[in-house]
Amino acid sequence: MNLETPSQENVNFMLTEITTKLKMVNVGVFENLELDSVDYNALIDIYQLIKRKSNFSPREMQLFAEELRRIRK
Structure with missing residues (x-):
């Protein structure tokens, strides 16, 4: 899958x-x-x-969740 090309399919895939x-x-x-x-x-x-990490601390998970909330335009 080529994620460099923006598409709805890529957004859905990455979020999943x-x-x-x-x-x-x-x-x-x-x-x-x-x-x-x-x-x-x-x-x-x-x-x-x-994708690079295999384990996440609770703090890292919280930070990623916060960043995901910010990706909305």
């Missing part, structure tokens, strides 16, 4: 991967998040950071 890896409970917040309402580059950055 992020919420799964962080074991987020309230994933409904990210449902129906449209491509044009997201800072796509920030989402890619968050996705790449999360």
